[in-house]
Amino acid sequence: MATTRETESGDVGAELVGALPDADRFQWLLGLVVPAALVVVWHLLVTTGVFAAHQLPQPLRVVETLYGMAATGELWGHIAITLQRVFFGTLLGVSVGVGFGTITGLYGLAHDLLDPLLQSLKNIPSLAWVPLFLLWFGIGEGAKVLLIAVGAFFPVYLNLSTGISNVSEDLIEVAEVYDLGRFESLRRVVFPAAVPSLLVGIRGGVGLAWMFVVAAELIAASQGIGFLLSDGRVLARPDIIVGSILLFAFFGNLSDLAVKEVEKRAVDW
Amino acid sequence: MDEADDPPERTGDSTAPTDGPALAVRGLTKRYGDTVALDEVDLAVDDGEFVAVVGPSGCGKSTLLRVLTGLEERFEGRAAVDGVDVRDGGSDAVGMVFQEPRLLAWADVRENVAVGLPADVDPGDPAARDRVDGLIETVGLDGFAESRPGELSGGMAQRVSLARGLAYEPEVLLLDEPFSALDQLTKYEQQDNLLDVWRERGATVALVTHDVEEAAYLADRVVVLGGQPGTVETVVDVEADRPRERTDEALLTARREITDALGV
Incomplete structure (x- = not known):
């Protein structure tokens, strides 16, 4: 060239x-x-026999298994319930995260009261919540959705809170000089300026929702991709295990791409 | 509102001949921690007058404007706009064009200019929209109403910021080195624009600049601030008739006086 x-x-x-x-x-x-x-x-x-087939199946075997389950219709039930859990869990977690993030981002007092607690809660691993949630909320759908919501909450909260409180002082001064008033300056300056942080948070939240759905389904579920995963272990079926992992990878990536696309359209400046 | 009646009496003995100055600053001292930014500064700007403030960097020029816009709440002395203390809402009558454009990156030029519209004007109203578009044209940006700040050059962005300041229709317009990022030709154009707007609206203007030529060409009076902490060194009256020629003998005299006062 x-x-x-x-x-x-x-x-x-x-x-x-x-x-x-x-x-x-x-x-x-x-x-x-x-x-x-x-x-x-x-x-x-x-x-060539480096790995035994009962430990690692052939790639084609995995595809066949998934295809077989899709043909009988079994697979769709698992996928649908997992997607539903992730969707509602993310929705709940993002909503609560937006609420807390906005309040702590806007009000120093709320930040000082809540942030230390939330910052330390965020470090609790997903699996650690499971026994407590089982005890409190039983093994129904509610417990799983709540657990996923916990996962989706923290990135949204953290990013939005800092996003709002870090809105450029220069722009706040502009709003002040031109007498926009509290409501208008939030609507026209602060919230739009925090949208990129919010979307970064949502992307992280969706990612964590997938981590948490595995935790929820591995332990207490009779359906879902996570259940399929643990069922594969019980049945000593590595093809099901690998297939489930690939399903998680596929849907995790798909949802990440979707949020990324929204991000690209919303933050186009 | 007792204070509101105060300054006209007090300033009667200084520069304001009739109905009190639009801007009254008395004994203004502003500290940032141990640093004194402004020390006992007095300044009175009459209604409709164009005053330029020049001085070396770090002399507190920008701080003076920040006090007048109400962005600095803590200071000693007095700062009032139309007789109302800036801390009691006097700053509402003040519009400010910052040294940096400070535009909303996600909003187009039209929306950015509309930020300056007075609070009681609905930005969606067709008349308001026409006014905004008119201002965009005034600052020479017609055709860019739908552009985002990221698509504009530094000088263009600064002109959007100028249009935003004009949209506010303030009684007192403060400008903090608004033309320093412009090339010479655009600068001349925008200076003349500002003079037109000033004449049409009868606004009071205080312009901070480090450009002696600009100060002399634009202003009725030039306040020279000196060094750290900022104090008023001298006030130069520019005697040239308007409209002015940039080569006017009187402007040269004023420039010489300003330069002497700056000690360069």
Whole structure:
């Protein structure tokens, strides 16, 4: 490329402009190269006997298992219930996180009262909550949704709270000088300025929701991808275990991409 | 409101001839911790007058404006706008164009200018919208009403900030080095714009600048602040008739006086 650039100085610019979008369009494919290679290595390791089939199934075996379960309809029930739990848990966690984040971001007193507590609660691992939630809320859907909400809450709370309290003093002064008033300056200056932080928080919250749904389903569920995972262990079916992990990976990535897309559209300045 | 009646009497003996100054600053001392930013500063700006404040960096020019806009609540002495102390709502009559554009990054130019509209004007009203668009044109940004600040150059952003200050229709417009980021040609253009607006609206203007030429060209009077802490060194009356030519002999004289007072 370097030589063409030097020789055809005039047309190269136009050519590059024409060529770049195509290159961009296929760039994401590069990210598939390593995973694809890993699958091939995985396949070879199992077929050559490095790993025993009862420990690690062939890649194709995993696909067959998932396909089989999809064909009987069993799989969809598991996926649907897990998605539902993650959705409602995230919704609840994000809502409460927005509430606490806004209050502590706006009012120093609320921040001083609540932040130390919330900061220390956030360090409790997801699994540690499970016994307590089982005791308090039983093994129903409520307990699981609440547990997931706990996970989704903290990133939203932390990011929004700091996002609001760190809104540039310069802009606050502008709102003050032009007498926007409390309500208008929140509506026109503070909240829009905190939107990027909120979205970063939601992205983290959705990620943690997937961590917490596994904790909830591994221990107390009769349906869901997490249940499938632990069922695979009980049945000594590595193909189900690996398949469940791949399902988590797939839906986790999908939801992350969705939030990322929202982020890209909402924060376009 | 007792205080409101106070300054006209007190300033009767200084510069204000008739109905009291639009801006009255008396014995203003402002400290940041142990640092004295302003020391016993007196300043009276008449209604409709254009005053420039010049001085070396760090002399408290910007602090003076911050006090007048009500952004600094703690100071000694007195600062009043139209006879009302800035801490009692006097600052509401003051509009300010900051040294930096300070625009809302997520809002377009039109929305940014509309931030300056007075509180009782609904930004969605067609008349208000026309006014905003008119101001955008005044500062030479027609065609950019829908652009975001990120798409503008530094000088263009500064002009949006100027339009926002004008939208406020303040009785007193304060400007903190608003033209320092502009190229020479745009600067001249915007200076003349400001003079037009000032003449049309009869606003009182206080402009902080480090540009001696700018101060002399624009202002009726130039207040020279000196060094740390900021004190008033001298006040230079610019005797040139308006509209002024930039090469006017009287402006040169004023510039010389200002430069001498600055000790350069």
